[in-house]
Amino acid sequence: MNSDDFKNDLDHFEQTCKNAGLKVTQQRMEIYRALLESSDHPSAETLYRRLRDRMPTLSLDTVYRTLATFEKHRLVHRLETKESQARFEALNVRHHHFLCDRCGSVFDFTWPAFDTVALPPTLGRIGTIERKNVVLHGRCTACLAAEDR
Amino acid sequence: MNSDDFKNDLDHFEQTCKNAGLKVTQQRMEIYRALLESSDHPSAETLYRRLRDRMPTLSLDTVYRTLATFEKHRLVHRLETKESQARFEALNVRHHHFLCDRCGSVFDFTWPAFDTVALPPTLGRIGTIERKNVVLHGRCTACLAAEDR
DNA sequence: CCCAGAATTAATAATTTTTACCAAAACAAC
DNA sequence: GTTGTTTTGGTAAAAATTATTAATTCTGGG
DSSP states (O other): OOHHHHHHHHHHHHHHHHHTTOOOOHHHHHHHHHHHHOSSOOBHHHHHHHHHTTOTTOOHHHHHHHHHHHHHTTSEEEOOBSSSSOBEEEOOSOOEEEEETTTOOEEEEOOHHHHTSOOOTTHHHHEEEEEEEEEEEEEEHHHHHHHTO | OOHHHHHHHHHHHHHHHHHTTOOOOHHHHHHHHHHHHOSSOOBHHHHHHHHHTTOTTOOHHHHHHHHHHHHHTTSEEEOOBSSSSOBEEEOOSOOEEEEETTTOOEEEEOOHHHHHSOOOTTHHHHEEEEEEEEEEEEEEHHHHHHHTO
């Protein structure tokens, strides 16, 4: 992500907060920024540890509470994983997920061809679709390399 | 699922247990059967409640332990959801999931057209793929009907 | 610049989910 | 039958998440 995008995201964040009547506090800013800067879809705990350097007084409670607030206002997205700890990502470009079954890492990717495939007709009876996501499972390159030793 | 398929699944279950050196106990049988009979991807707690009628002495501990054992031997599959409680399904035909964002229900569907789409080339750098799954989000018909009132 | 209201903090605790422990009993498989 | 695995019951612990309360801090709007 280049610095312009970054600035835009932070602007969008401020705007969304204001629209929703949310105050733009230091903590909310930093938590959102940390999510933008992270590509590893951190959990609340991870974010907390990551931010304590910059913000020694930050409380874990605030991280959980803030993430829940963000989620409610669609600023962040809670990932679906099998792990016990929930993972989050800042909500920007549409993408899909690759999950490494060994180390649990999550990688993003885009797949334009997928978006054009017609959905199976049976879905009409199931419900209305608002989001389509692909989840791939496998081994990430790092784990593959580690296993070859 | 017709009763032949069902029998086949139970046979496959017994065979897999034996291959893995797992004893075919009453509890394991019933837990697996309950999963085969369920289309709602129940959690450990739900399975426990569901089975207590037939098996009053079953313990929750056993359900968790057994599901973990099954998962290790690839007899069941732990679903990825945002919910706190993990959900399980018996592992048979390949399918995708529709999640209702309102009531949390999970519906299965197949999508042959999806399976033929070429993956984006960028994935080569990420890792090797073992499973591809689509997760759709939306409102199930029941929730849509309820909202129209 | 000030004020009201919102948000955070600290410290603790409760809840929920999941897993673990033990000794005793049950039971599947050979 | 014997053996070794598994379940049970009861309890407990760990991990993840949410809540409480009062005091303090800070944002946003005037």
